[in-house]
Amino acid sequence: MIFRCFLCKLRTHQWCFLLFNVLLFHALLFGADFVEEYLLQPTPVVYTDGAVVRVREKARKLDLSAAKENVSKAYHISNAEACRNSDIFLLTLVFSSAANLTQREVIRKTWANSVVIQGFPVKTLFFLGPTQTSDAQEDIMRESEHYGDIIQADKSTLQDPKERTVLALRWVIAFCPLSRFILLTKESVFVNLPAIGSYLLGLHRHPEDLYLGRVIQKDSPDRNPNSPGFLPPTLYPNKFLPEYCDGTAYVLSQDVVRKVYVASAAVPGPVPIDAFVGLCAQKSGVAPTHSARFSGEKHVYYNACCYRYLFSSAGMGSHELEKVWKDLEQKGGQCSLLKTYYGLVNCKVHTYLDKLGLFN
Numbered sequence: 001m002i003f004r005c006f007l008c009k010l011r012t013h014q015w016c017f018l019l020f021n022v023l024l025f026h027a028l029l030f031g032a033d034f035v036e037e038y039l040l041q042p043t044p045v046v047y048t049d050g051a052v053v054r055v056r057e058k059a060r061k062l063d064l065s066a067a068k069e070n071v072s073k074a075y076h077i078s079n080a081e082a083c084r085n086s087d088i089f090l091l092t093l094v095f096s097s098a099a100n101l102t103q104r105e106v107i108r109k110t111w112a113n114s115v116v117i118q119g120f121p122v123k124t125l126f127f128l129g130p131t132q133t134s135d136a137q138e139d140i141m142r143e144s145e146h147y148g149d150i151i152q153a154d155k156s157t158l159q160d161p162k163e164r165t166v167l168a169l170r171w172v173i174a175f176c177p178l179s180r181f182i183l184l185t186k187e188s189v190f191v192n193l194p195a196i197g198s199y200l201l202g203l204h205r206h207p208e209d210l211y212l213g214r215v216i217q218k219d220s221p222d223r224n225p226n227s228p229g230f231l232p233p234t235l236y237p238n239k240f241l242p243e244y245c246d247g248t249a250y251v252l253s254q255d256v257v258r259k260v261y262v263a264s265a266a267v268p269g270p271v272p273i274d275a276f277v278g279l280c281a282q283k284s285g286v287a288p289t290h291s292a293r294f295s296g297e298k299h300v301y302y303n304a305c306c307y308r309y310l311f312s313s314a315g316m317g318s319h320e321l322e323k324v325w326k327d328l329e330q331k332g333g334q335c336s337l338l339k340t341y342y343g344l345v346n347c348k349v350h351t352y353l354d355k356l357g358l359f360n
């Protein structure tokens with residue numbers, strides 16, 4: 001009653017002012033996401049380029065099933081039976097440093113601790129680089145025997161994250177060719193598998209050519225000759241790198257794994273690893289799809305309803321991950337639309353203030 005009387009005393013211009021402020025607040029908060037989401041939807045590509053057609057054709061015919069033995073040799077731990085030809089809906093590969101057992105233990109207990117989403121099988125595996133000492137290697141072997149969820153690349157990838165990613169893709173093609181979607185992420189990321197799963201299940205179009213993540217636009221190649229990532233104009237003459245999905249968490253459909261893998265042989269030079277995947281996608285005529293629900297490099301301030309809606313949030317240490325997970329489990333259930341909305345407002349404003357350094 002009091003509220004109504006306050007409102008009925010307002011004059012038209014005061015009403016307008018109030019409404020304008022509410023709209024402005026929401027436009028500032030969600031406008032960029034909304035516009036990006038709308039503008040960054042891929043337009044269907046027409047393959048006039050012969051090279052693109054050849055990559056796609058080669059990817060379609062690619063079959064590593066006869067070469068499994070040989071492919072295994074590129075891994076210390078090949079874990080060739082992890083998928084056992086089962087029809088996995090969403091396979092998650094977490095890039096993890098061999099030394100970080102603590103983080104893997106927490107991931108196993110928290111977001112990776114599920115084997116089905118809405119009745120569809122999912123699986124999470126860790127993709128490790130080589131270790132430096134034989135003691136460390138023995139620890140990894142024990143961990144692998146205990147959990148059976150480790151793939152480990154061999155020495156050739158020690159200095160080269162690009163080679164490691166290519167090896168991860170080759171693993172998928174050789175040993176998990178029936179998985180429909182592949183999520184590539186890092187150990188420092190909180191991943192919301194149920195949300196990603198229901199998004200993928202809800203896709204209307206045939207899930208081919210899917211390269212989904214937080215799309216980075218207009219990133220410039222590194223033109224500093226003294227930097228290790230130097231990309232000389234002779235190798236890559238364009239002013240900007242192609243659009244690519246931020247490497248903290250992104251999803252590829254099985255056919256895109258093949259396309260990117262085939263194209264990777266022809267992509268030159270030291271580009272950052274996530275831009276490299278973008279270049280390979282471009283060479284095979286696959287455009288990235290943007291979703292602002294992936295946080296990219298950002299750590300999103302925790303709020304239960306916000307985290308239920310998000311696909312990923314970066315910068316998660318083991319302690320925070322445990323705390324967040326416990327709270328999510330305690331609160332249980334779903335968030336209403338209104339609660340999700342206010343959760344998003346809440347975590348967006350906090351994340352923004354964190355960035356400005358006004359908080360904590």
Ligand SMILES: *[C@@H]1O[C@H](CO)[C@@H](O)[C@H](O)[C@H]1NC(C)=O
Binds near residue numbers: 067070071
């Ligand atoms: C085995 O793998 C190596 C290196 O990955 C490759 O050069 C060779 O052609 C492969 N051999 C067969 C029979 O596939």
Ligand SMILES: *[C@@H]1O[C@H](CO)[C@@H](O)[C@H](O)[C@H]1NC(C)=O
Binds near residue numbers: 097103188317
């Ligand atoms: C393990 O990974 C987490 C998340 O990236 C990080 O915060 C932590 O420092 C790492 N610990 C070690 C020992 O590398």
